[in-house]
Amino acid sequence: MLIALTALMVVGILWAREKGRDEVCTEVTVEIANDDSTHFVTPIGVIEELERKHIVVKGKPVWQINVEDIEKQLSESQYIEDVECMFENGGRLKIKVSQIVPVMRVFDGDQSYYVNKDGKRMTAVSTFHADVPIVEGHFTPSYSPLRLLPMIKHVEQDSALKALVTMYYMRDSNNIFIVPSIHGHVVNMGNCDGYEGKFKKLQLFYNKVMPVKGWMHYDTISVKWDHQVVATKRDKTVEVEQEYDPEEDEQADNIQTMQVGDNSRAPVNKMVKESKGSGEQPKSADKGKETNKSSTSGTEKPPEKKKEESKNNSGDKKQPKK
Numbered sequence: 001m002l003i004a005l006t007a008l009m010v011v012g013i014l015w016a017r018e019k020g021r022d023e024v025c026t027e028v029t030v031e032i033a034n035d036d037s038t039h040f041v042t043p044i045g046v047i048e049e050l051e052r053k054h055i056v057v058k059g060k061p062v063w064q065i066n067v068e069d070i071e072k073q074l075s076e077s078q079y080i081e082d083v084e085c086m087f088e089n090g091g092r093l094k095i096k097v098s099q100i101v102p103v104m105r106v107f108d109g110d111q112s113y114y115v116n117k118d119g120k121r122m123t124a125v126s127t128f129h130a131d132v133p134i135v136e137g138h139f140t141p142s143y144s145p146l147r148l149l150p151m152i153k154h155v156e157q158d159s160a161l162k163a164l165v166t167m168y169y170m171r172d173s174n175n176i177f178i179v180p181s182i183h184g185h186v187v188n189m190g191n192c193d194g195y196e197g198k199f200k201k202l203q204l205f206y207n208k209v210m211p212v213k214g215w216m217h218y219d220t221i222s223v224k225w226d227h228q229v230v231a232t233k234r235d236k237t238v239e240v241e242q243e244y245d246p247e248e249d250e251q252a253d254n255i256q257t258m259q260v261g262d263n264s265r266a267p268v269n270k271m272v273k274e275s276k277g278s279g280e281q282p283k284s285a286d287k288g289k290e291t292n293k294s295s296t297s298g299t300e301k302p303p304e305k306k307k308e309e310s311k312n313n314s315g316d317k318k319q320p321k322k
Contacts, residue, residue, distance in 0.1 A: 023061070023062045023091050024059055024060060024061050024062065024091055025057045025058050025059065025060050025061075025062055025065060025087075025091050025092075025093050026058070026059075026090060026091040026092060027058065027090075027091070027092045027093070028047065028050075028057055028058055028092075028093045028095065029043075029092060029093070029094050029095070030043035030046045030047065030095045030097060031043075031094065031095070031096045031097070032097055032098075032099060033082075033096060033097065033098040033099075034098055034099060034101065040079055040099060040125075040127070040128040041079050041080060041097060041099035041100075045079075046074065046080075046095060046097055049074060049077055050070070050073075050074070053073050055069075055070060055073060057070070057093055062087060062091060065087075065093070067085040067086070067087070067093075068085075070083075070085050070095070071083045071084065071085050074095070074097065078100070078120070078121060078122045078123060079099060079100055079122055080097055080098070080099060080100065081098045081099060081100045081101060081116060081118075081120065082097070082098040083095065083096070083097055083098075084096040100114070100116050100120060100122050101116055101117070102114035102115065102116055102122065102130045102132045103115060103116060103117050103132060103133075103149060103152070104132050104133045104134070104135050104145060104148070104149070104152060105124065105130070105132050105133070105134050105135070106135050106136075106137075106139065106145050107134065107135070107136045108136075108137065108138050108139065109138065112124040114130060114132070115145050115146070117149070119144050119145070119146045133152050133155070133156070133165075133167070133168065134166075134167040134168070135148060135152075135167070135168045135169075135170065136167065136168070136169045136170070137168075137169060137170030137171070138170075139170075143173055147173075147192050148168060148170070148176065148192060150192065150195070151176075151189070151192050151195040152168070154195060154196065154199075161199060163181065164180050164181055164182070165178050165179070165180060165181075166179050166180065166181050167179045169186075173191060174190055174191050174224075175188060175190065175224075176188075176189045176190065176191065176192065177189065182215060183215075184215055184216045184218075184219070184234075185215075185218050185219050185220060185221055185234075186219070186220055186221075187202060187220075187221050187222075187223065188220060188221070188222040188223070188224050189223060189224060190222075190223070190224025190225070191224070198223040198224070199223075201223045201229050202221065202223050202229070204229075205221060205223075205229045205231075209229075209231070216234060217233065217234060218231040218232060218233060218234060219232055219233070219234040220232040
């Protein structure tokens, strides 16, 4: 009986193989696995993609159709994430397609594209829009947008952070900024490492400092360094010290006008004018007043007035020389 069953199985396999060689593909059906929210991949679009790649399956013998090649060709489309092909009864070829699921939208100069969890890119078109985080910056093969994906996932899973962050901006690999929904400042996260602790520092800064300083006091808050938060003031005007201009400086007194009285060490200002043809000191004009013993100061009269005073006061005593 065992020999008979083995022989029957071999005959059945050979018969099925021969029948399969004679079977032709009668129909091609396409199923979109994830068409619940996005509809940029359609069954008609998949059939048209096969035609563009010159892949003919309908009416062709099944044994001549390479399903692995069909999966590879369709996977090259930027809109398709995964493809699976199989033959059903009656020679029907079923193609199961998963359209790409964007996790972020990248703006790189004048280019804009979506990125899925595997880093596959899809050019953004006006007919399709996905509500995903926005990232701005220039990425290279050595530094892909997927570097930001762990931090983006952390933000998307936290309702408070998701409401706070509106977009991401990458200036370079060590200066990644987030633009919060709070108007007036940006946050420098540094690199993508340790983002959980950085968000905790930011939350503490919001709770302790911002209510005191005001939400418009700083334009940049940096949490990139360990154990500290560095904030930059919005008003960066600095009072400039005026340069010294000798022409605008106050003129010093003439040294010849600075004299010391006979009985005092204190300096007094005195206008000195030399008398014509004599080396004597000028006499005081106020003869009726007593001279202060500690210090005396006066102004010499012009020569004309001195002559008149001498005539009028010819009978008075001469003042002692100073």
